[in-house]
Amino acid sequence: MSKTLPTSDEQGKGASRRDFLKWSGAAVAVSLTPSVVTRAAGERADETIAGFFEKMPLKLEVNGKLHQLQVEPRTTLLDLLREQIGLTGTKKGCDQGQCGACTVHVNGRRINSCLSLAVMNEGQKITTIEGLAKGDELHPLQEAFIKHDAFQCGYCTPGQIMSGVACINEGHAGSADEIREFMSGNLCRCGAYPHIVDAILETKKGGNNL
Amino acid sequence: MGNYFFETEGPIDRVDGKQKVTGQALYAGEYPLEKLCYGVLVGSSIARGNITAIATKEAENAAGVLAVITHLNRPAIPGYTGEGDSGPAGMKLMSSPAIYFAGQPVALVIADTFERAQHAASLVKVAYKTTESSTDLSTQLSKAAAPRRGKSEYSRGEKNAYKKAAVWIEEDYVIPHEVHNPMELGSITAVWNGDQLTVYDKTQGVKASQRSYAQLFGVPQDNVRVVAPFVGGGFGMALRTWPYEVAAVMGARKVGQPLKLMLSRSQMFTLVGYRPHTIQQVGIGATRDGILTGISHDATAATASYEEFTEGVVRMTQFMYSCANVDTRYRLVPLDVSVPTWMRGPGEATGAFALESALDELAYKLDMDALDLRKKNYAYTDPESGLPYSSKFLMDCYDQGAEKIGWYKRNRQPRSMKNGEWLEGYGMSSGVFGAHRPAATARAVLAADGSLLVQSAASDIGPGTGTAMVKIAADVLGLPYDKVRFELGDSRLPPAPTQGGSGTNSGVGAAVHDVCTAVKEKLILAMNEGKAGFSKQPQQEWLFEKGRIGNGAESISFSDLLKNMGQSAIDLTRDSKSGEERQKYAFYSFSVHFTRLWVHARTGVVRIKQIVTVADAGKIVSEKTARSQMVGGAIGGIGMALMEEAVFDHRFGRMVNNNFADYHIPVNADVPDIDTIFINKPDPYINPMGAKGMGEIALIGYAASVTNAIYHATGKRIRELPVTPDKLL
Amino acid sequence: MINFDYLRTASVNATLDAIKREPRAAFIAGGTNLVDLMKRGVTSPPRLIDINNLPLKNIERTSSGISIGALATNSAVAINEMIRSDFPLLSQALHAGASPQLRNMATVGGNMLQRTRCTYFYDTTMPCNKRQAGSGCGALGGYNRMHAIFGASDKCIAVHPSDMCVALVALNATAVVRSNKGERRIPFGDFHRLPGDTPQTDNQLKAGELITAVEIPSNKFQQHSFYLKIRDRSSYAFALVSVAVALSIENNRISDARIAAGGVAHKPWRLLNVEKALTGQPASVETFQKAASIATQGAKGYGQNNFKLKLLPQAIIQALETASS
Known part of the structure; x- marks a missing residue:
């Protein structure tokens, strides 16, 4: 596949976009800005043909950077991040919303990116694990994870940290038990849970810089 | 034991922690x-039979598809020697129309995007002739037979002596089919x-994988490079090369492009091994004052029809307790299922559940x-x-764990302790x-700037191998942690064992210790030769501290000493292995697990309230990561005790809960505070560090502490795992 | 997953037009169930209509109670102050479901429309009348530990997986739905249906209809309501059995009682007989035990799920005790 690496001026130039408009044919592209894309296509063509053209323009912000992309509607936000934007910090652990490894923030709220179609995130602000630190300065929860050894293999860790930051911001980190419940959407097979709770409790108490 | 301190700088943070918390650590499916x-x-939809027709046209014509490979057009795999569909490397991928288990790979679809490959895969249509399958161990026990390889029976003293004991019990214990399920697919x-x-691989052993790919694809071993610096958990599942990996290497060669293959979570349940369903009978007897007079342990486990898998289910019974009369038997039943493999603790964890439950019953x-x-x-x-x-x-x-949890303060009578509506x-x-x-084997390079690079083709599936190795190297040479770098996970590095059986810290650690000691000796030699230019000349004892060597009054940095030696670096490689001590001593790590829990009297819900887990694993090299490993073992044990069971619909021979919503592993809310205690006394013989293994003992036996506690709470003895609420109603 | 058309709408009317043009289309809101079903090939709508921009997210007091927009997320409803103070049962039920991430995505309307979690429904190589009419019911005689004890048929013994809906049926909620023909209101107890001979149909929603809101009438259950969920692990798991209890207690006597159960039927299961047995009685363990003893009248186990016949009454007693204390 071609890596659709983000550029600031792709919109209006890419072959895919032209293909999209061509394919749309009778379709009415009311607007390609965040709010509304209306397509009233007629009969669907055969998948083999349709699949080749069926890309939509998508504009979203990832870790503060604007991306203008062409994506198939069936592409999930998770696969978009990992396979097209090249941000592999967000992990695929089940692809079914059953493990939390793919947790990212959309407009500050934690979600499972494996069950969110990329096109549903038009105009949204996405934050992934790669966007949490400020340059070389780690986020306090990242620091706390290292301090408390809140992981082993590290695969669930980005999801745990994104979930943990949200857990604190939501006000669900009031006690160890509350954290346990509100961090239960993130599986960890190595069994780092007690240390994850410690890291979140300490970061919550630190109270700064979330 | 050499001049060894381990207290240089206090606990060490995980050396790859920053990469893991920032998303920079690259796993096998993430190389751009x-x-x-x-x-x-x-995967095959049937469990047993033959493919009668396979239609791939539609898939081949789908957008972006580069190839569709089935048994009809599979490129030759040179290493698939011998007759039949199974060889030394296990099942031969797509080698005939025969189906041996549900989910068996029948086609590989390759496309330019993941979405297109997945869609095209759904377009492959397969027709089968189905033969009746059998996937249920409990109904096939009459087919149990001794394994083809290995010893299946053991005895010392008299067989079935327990039956003559003053007090004895005899019970069946059942472990279901359990699946590793590391978080990384x-x-x-x-x-x-x-x-x-070049293979970026999820493997617990880059050298073993390298050998395996070279053999399978008929290329010299040096032509194959296996890279796995980060592995998202393994628990045994990545101890061998599986057909899905063969498929990817074959497919990449076929299309002439780099190919990535990630299994789905449901494929993780059927294509990469599991802990097999095992039915055990334990008879155990003692004198009235509790001296064991006989233990008999009989285990029957499931395996695949096409490949035999054996593990040490009855081993612990043979050597754990002082008892004159012990006999064990281990048998297998081949079923129409995929082949099992070692899962953390492996067979010992299965056997420990039976033995440690039986002891509780006898007590x-x-x-x-x-x-x-x-x-x-004892x-x-x-x-x-x-x-x-x-x-x-x-x-x-025993003593430290009992003290910590207040073991002897409890009322021993079953169902005697209550806390509101909870038992x-x-x-x-x-x-x-x-x-x-x-x-x-390890290589150490002390560079001109005084920093140390240590290399070995070890793996780190999570325990913190790199961290422990940095600790050992830093301690031997008196270097600050940040001056030491350890490289692992690349088959080009000096050979190291596969990470399994709790051996990495001991074996690779010893090699790192030895090579660093050799570096140290070089430096000492130079010091003795007066290369430091100290005013007071040579002496026997040099102090290695913070990257400097001194005598108390004067010191010189490694860097300056190297300069004085006229060397740009010291670059040494050392092989390291055990010796005749293995014939003189019995080497074991031990653990004891204590669990305090509540059972809800009305609904059967179990809540684990406290865990104390104690290890005699010799000297602890890196306390922080070791603690995580023990905690993780106990949590794996919670899963085993309370929730994990892969269920089959035997009518179809298919697994019905092959996903994380139906196959439960513990979540954060299942886990209480866990106290870990290390005896932390060095083993004088095992290796220079005195460190014994820990990965397996962290889990082995844990499940029985839960079922024993459930008995204490409720008076109900559950001998079939997992203990879900319905079993306690 | 097939590559489908994707359409984003901005108003209810545009949405209703869009579904009329392509009746095979599916609405997508949170996507937490639909995307999973599409990945597994259980359902393959040729077009998705993304309704997330519709103005249906508000939670508002009305003269008779509260109105919750169909696109309000599960987490937004669960933490809403009015919901927590006036309808704590609903907040509890929502918090018992799924995970924080999924609750941030899932909507009220989507929660109502989620499909069963029956393994045979998800595995497209297995028989399932709900997925493919006439293919048989795999769970009958198969893996049915999670399955129904009430109202099942020989075509389907699946259960509805929602926690939220159990609370809503106990609270006498009403679903508000819109189509080109206008608006209609469906009492919550009637919204979901029993499988009968047509298990492929989960509810009473007609083609071209869109859920716009759920309304809950005011009540006096604030002091005494409780949602109890029994599951195989402490969180992030579907119910073996769940019980929503809401009581109004005056002078230690139960003046009004609502009980519904989850994980036991093809729809959230209201236990009217138990409610009747409680009403007018003293709020005591004896009352609870007596009432719970009739809870499984008409229930039937299918083997692996027989334990639910025992668990349900126990869970009811437990929930009643907790709610009344």
Whole structure:
């Protein structure tokens, strides 16, 4: 596949976009800005043909950077991040919303990116694990994870940290038990849970810089 | 034991922690490569029979598809030698129309994007002739037979002696089919460049994988590079090369592009092994005052029809307790399922559940404390070999754990402790696993700037191998941690064993210790030759501290000493292995687990309230990561005890809960605070660090501490795992 | 997953037009169930209509109670102050479901429309009348530990997986739905249906209809309501059995009682007989035990799920005790 690496001026130039408009044919592209894309296509063509053209323009912000992309509607936000934007910090652990490894923030709220179609995130602000630190300065929860050894293999860790930051911001980190419940959407097979709770409790108490 | 301190700088943070918390750590399916394509495997819908027709046209014509490979057009795989569909490397991928288990790969679809590959895979249509399958161990016990390889029976003293004992019990214990399920999916990215192969692989052993790919694809071993610096958990599932990995390497060669293949979570349940369903019978008898007079342990486990898998289910019974009469038997039943493999603790964890449950039952029948019963039958020499132990501090484990949880303060009577509507219970159990020291090689390069690079083709699936190795190197040479770098996970590095059987820290650690000691000796030699230019000349004892060597009055940095030696670096490689001490001593690590839990009297819900887990794993090299490993073992044990069971619909021979919503592993809310205690006394013989293994004993036996505690809480003995609420109603 | 058309709408009317043009289309809101079903090939709508921009997210007091927009997320409803103070049962039920991430995505309307979690429904190689009419019911005689004890048929013994809906049926909620023909209101107890001979149909929603809101009438259950969920692990798991209890207690006597159960039927299961047995009685363990003893009248186990016949009454007693204390 071609890596659709983000550029600031792709919109209006890419072959895919032209293909999209061509394919749309009778379709009415009311607007390609965040709010509304209306397509009233007629009969669907055969998948083999349709699949080749069926890309939509998508504009979203990832870790503060604007991306203008062409994506198939069936592409999930998770696969978009990992396979097209090249941000592999967000992990695929089940692809079914059953493990939390793919947790990212959309407009500050934690979600499972494996069950969110990329096109549903038009105009949204996405934050992934790669966007949490400020340059070389780690986020306090990242620091706390290292301090408390809140992981082993590290695969669930980005999801745990994104979930943990949200857990604190939501006000669900009031006690160890509350954290346990509100961090239960993130599986960890190595069994780092007690240390994850410690890291979140300490970061919550630190109270700064979330 | 050399001049060894381990207290240089206090606890060490995980050396790859920053990469892991920032998303920079790259796992096997995450390497950005040009022209990357994607492979998806199509699995058989039937459990047994033959493919009669396979229609691939539609898939081949789908957008972006590069190839569809089935048994009809599969490129030759040179290493698939011999007759039949199974060889030394296990099942031969797509080698005939025969189906041996549901989910067996029948086609590989390769396309330019993941979405297109996945969609095209759904377009492959397969027709089968189905033969009746059998996937249920419990109905096939009459087919049990001794394994083709290995010893299946053991006895010392009299067989079935327990039946003559004053007090005895005899019970069946059942472990269901359990699945490793590391969080990282089975992942591989294969890149061919002519006859050079690079594989980014989810493997617990880069050297073993390298050998395996070279053999399978008929290329020299040096042509194959296996890269796995980060592995997202393994628990045994990545100990061998699986057909999905063969498929990816084959597919990449076929299309001439780098190919990535990530299994789906449901494929993780059927394509990469599991802990097999095992039915055990334990008979155990004692005198009225609790001296064991006989233990008989009989285990029957499921395996695949096309490949035999054996593990040490009955091993612990042979050597854990002092008992004159012990006999064990281990048999297998081949079923129409995929082949099992070692899963953390492996067979010992299965056997420990039975043995440690049986001891608890016997203790109650004797009206004796379960811990006292174990102490009374403590083995001071290895009952199996008669050898003395290299070290054994199990008694300390018993005492320190009991003290911490308040074992002797409990009311021992079942159903006697209550907390509101909850019944409270205490349970304990023990675990043991051989303490090994596999051969390993390490290279150390002390550079002109005084920093140290150490290399070995070890793996780190999570325990913190790199961290422990940095700790060992830093301690030997008196270097600050940040001056030491350890490289692992690349087959180009000096050979190291596969990470399994709790051997890495011991074997690779010894190699790192030895090579660093050799570097140290070079430096000492230079010091003795007066290369430092100190005013006071040579002496016997040099102080290595913070990257400097001194005599108390003067010191010189490694860097300056190298300069004075006229050397740009010291670059040494050392092989390291065990010696004749293995014949003189019995080497084991031990663990004891204590659990306090509540059972809801009305609804059967179990809440674990407190865990104390104690290890005699010799000297602890890196305390922080070791603690995580013990905690993780207990949590794996919670899953085993309370929730994990892969269920089949035997009518179809298919697994019905092959996903994380239906196959439950513990979540954060299931886990209480966990106290870990290390006896932390060095083993004088195992290796220069005195460190024994820990990965397995962290889990072995844990499940029985839960079921024993449930018995204490409720008076109900559950002998079939997992203990879900319905079993306690 | 097939590559489908994707359409984003901005108003209810545009949405209703869009679904009329392509009746095979599916609405997508949170996507937490639909995307999973599409990945597994259980359902393959040729077009998705993304309704997330519709103005249906408000939670508002009305003269008779509260109105919750169909696109309000599960987490937004669960933490809403009015919901927590006036309808704590609903907040509890929502918090018992799924995970924080999924609750941030899932909507009220989507929660109502989620499909069963029956393994045979998800595995497209297995028989399932709900997925493919006439293919048989795999769970009958198969893996049915999670399955129905009430109202099942020989075509389907699946259960509805929602926690939220159990609370809503206990609270006498009403679903508000819109189509080109206008608006209609469906009492919550009637919204979901029993499988009968047509298990492929989960509810009473007609083609072209869109759920716009759920309304809950005011009540006096604030002091005494409780949602109890029994599951195989402490969180992030579907119910073996769940019980929503809401009581109004005056002078230690139960003046009004609502009980519904989850994990036991093809729809959230209201236990009217138990409610009747409680009403007018003293709020005591004896009353609870007596009432719970009739809870499984008409229930039937299918083997692996027989334990639910025992668990349900126990869970009811437990929930009643907790709610009344």
